[in-house]
Amino acid sequence: MKNLENIFIIGDVHGCYHTLMKLVAQLPSDAKLIFVGDLCDRGNYTKEVIEFIIQKGHKSILGNHDFYMIEHILECMAGAKVRWNEEPYMGGQATLASYGGDYDLVHKHLAFLKSLPQYIKLDRYFITHAFCMPYYKRRDDASKSHAMMVNRPSDEAKWCWDWEEGWREYEVLNIFGHDSKDEVVAGENFIGIDTGCVYGGRLTALQLHEMRFFHQERDPKDIGHL
Numbered sequence: 001m002k003n004l005e006n007i008f009i010i011g012d013v014h015g016c017y018h019t020l021m022k023l024v025a026q027l028p029s030d031a032k033l034i035f036v037g038d039l040c041d042r043g044n045y046t047k048e049v050i051e052f053i054i055q056k057g058h059k060s061i062l063g064n065h066d067f068y069m070i071e072h073i074l075e076c077m078a079g080a081k082v083r084w085n086e087e088p089y090m091g092g093q094a095t096l097a098s099y100g101g102d103y104d105l106v107h108k109h110l111a112f113l114k115s116l117p118q119y120i121k122l123d124r125y126f127i128t129h130a131f132c133m134p135y136y137k138r139r140d141d142a143s144k145s146h147a148m149m150v151n152r153p154s155d156e157a158k159w160c161w162d163w164e165e166g167w168r169e170y171e172v173l174n175i176f177g178h179d180s181k182d183e184v185v186a187g188e189n190f191i192g193i194d195t196g197c198v199y200g201g202r203l204t205a206l207q208l209h210e211m212r213f214f215h216q217e218r219d220p221k222d223i224g225h226l
Contacts, residue, residue, distance in 0.1 A: 003032075004209035009127060010035045011205070012063065012177040014198035015043025015094060017052070018219035023203050026214050033205075034120060036177035037063025037129035037149075039113075042091030042198045043222045047098040050109045062116035063129040063178065064149040069095060070113050073106060091198075118148050124171065125208060130178040131155075133190050134163030136170055152179040153187060175206060184213060198223065 008031050013020050024033070035053065037060060040046040046069075053060055060066075069092070072084040076096055085092035099106050119139050120127040126136060130151045135144050147162070156163065168188045177194035179185070182201060185192035197203035197218050205214040 004123060004125075005207060006030065007032045007034060007122065007208045008214070009033075009175050009193060009206045009208065011193040011195060011203055012036060012038040012180070012197065013043070013049050013203065014038055014041055014065070014091070015046040015049055015098065016197050016203060016218060016222035017043070017045030017048040018221045019197055019203045019216055020049060020052070022219060023205055023214060023216035026216065027205060033058040034127055035060035036127065036175070036193065037061040037116070038065040038177060038194075039063065040069045040091075040095045041065040042094055044094055044224070045098055045222060046095040047102075047105065047109070050112065051105075054109075054112055059120060060116050061120065061127060061129045062113065062118055062149070065090065066113050066116065067149060068092070070110055073099075073110070077101065077103070077106070118145060121172075122208070124173055126172045126174045128174060128176045131174065131176050131190060131192065133170060133172075133174040134159075134167040136167065136172060136174070137164055150178070153185070153190070153192070154179075 008027055010033055039049050068084045068090055072082050076085045084090045087093050129149050131153050132148050135148055138144050170189055174190040176192055179192050180194045180196040193204045193206050195202045195204045202215040202217050
């Protein structure tokens with residue numbers, strides 16, 4: 001596939017719009033971006049993050065927090081109390097605040113989130129939200145949708161019965177987020193790029209083909225009271 005070097009995979013943004021803009025400024029002006037999901041929650045600017053992706057025509061995977069937003073934001077705007085908007089568990093309150101009651105924009109963004117895939121396959125790159133190498137052969141199996149949003153490399157002892165035998169020998173590279181770490185995590189055929197931006201870490205971009213990393217420290221405006 002041509003021009004893979006102009007594609008950059010972006011880790012979990014979680015509403016950290018100002019951090020994202022600083023990271024994007026490090027990249028080529030014509031860079032094509034693919035987000036690994038968890039665009040929303042915890043950070044102050046979910047609305048701006050999603051609108052940026054829509055307006056620029058970038059791509060994203062569906063993350064578990066994006067799924068929670070789809071499931072709960074409308075009922076919570078109507079006053080419901082669920083785990084999603086109970087702080088600090090999922091960070092839904094920050095997402096609600098970012099929209100300020102704008103139902104029209106919420107509906108637009110929900111339609112976008114509902115359209116997102118659970119994976120994108122480019123050449124040998126298998127891009128997902130969570131760690132999905134052990135589900136690669138069943139990536140289109142709807143019964144594995146939840147696992148593909150929440151699985152972590154450290155879950156092997158817990159879920160080994162459900163993981164495909166021989167997944168370490170698959171000749172694809174799984175690039176994913178979800179599993180927040182201080183640094184990029186690399187394994188036999190996977191790379192985790194959630195470097196904990198929303199928790200005070202950094203937002204990471206990975207350039208395909210060149211396999212070069214770009215990092216941006218979290219902007220303080222993205223977290224806390226506005």
